[in-house]
Amino acid sequence: MSTESQDSASKRSYRRRSDDERLAELQHKLEQAQQRLKHREERKELAKHVPNPATLKLPVIIKKLREFAAYAHINGRLDYYNSTIAFVAMMDRLYHEDMHDPNGEEATAEEGFDA
Structure with a gap:
């Protein structure tokens, strides 16, 4: 080549x-x-608009706290009962605030709960 x-x-x-x-x-x-x-x-x-993962665990925790409050009431510990119910009410309010965005629309969650 x-x-x-x-x-x-x-x-x-x-x-x-x-x-x-x-x-x-x-x-x-x-x-x-x-x-x-x-x-x-x-x-x-x-x-x-997606809620915090800690917020999504609140329904489970609140359910357990209500069970504990009922147990305390049955066993005569009204001080535990009253304190737990007050705490549950506060957590319930915070949960519902966190599950709504500022525009008034509900945030997405797998399961909600009602008090």
């Missing part, structure tokens, strides 16, 4: 993009970046 044929085989032909093609590519990249930013902001907004 001659060196001339090797040079022509190894050379690539480049096609210069027009200004319109470069502009279209940049606009496409800009649209993609704007979509990523929009999705990121939507995820942040959704995260604001």
Whole structure:
């Protein structure tokens, strides 16, 4: 083989993009970046309305506290009963406040409970 044929085989032909093609590519990249930013902001907004994991455990804890209050009442410990019922009322109020977002819509939870 001659060196001339090797040079022509190894050379690539480049096609210069027009200004319109470069502009279209940049606009496409800009649209993609704007979509990523929009999705990121939507995820942040959704995260604001999801209750704290500790809040989601409150129904179970309140149920156990009510069982304890009933047990204390049956066994004549009215001081334990009154203290526990007051604590349960406070936790119940906090639970219901946390489960509602500032717009008045309910937050998503697997299970709620009523007092």
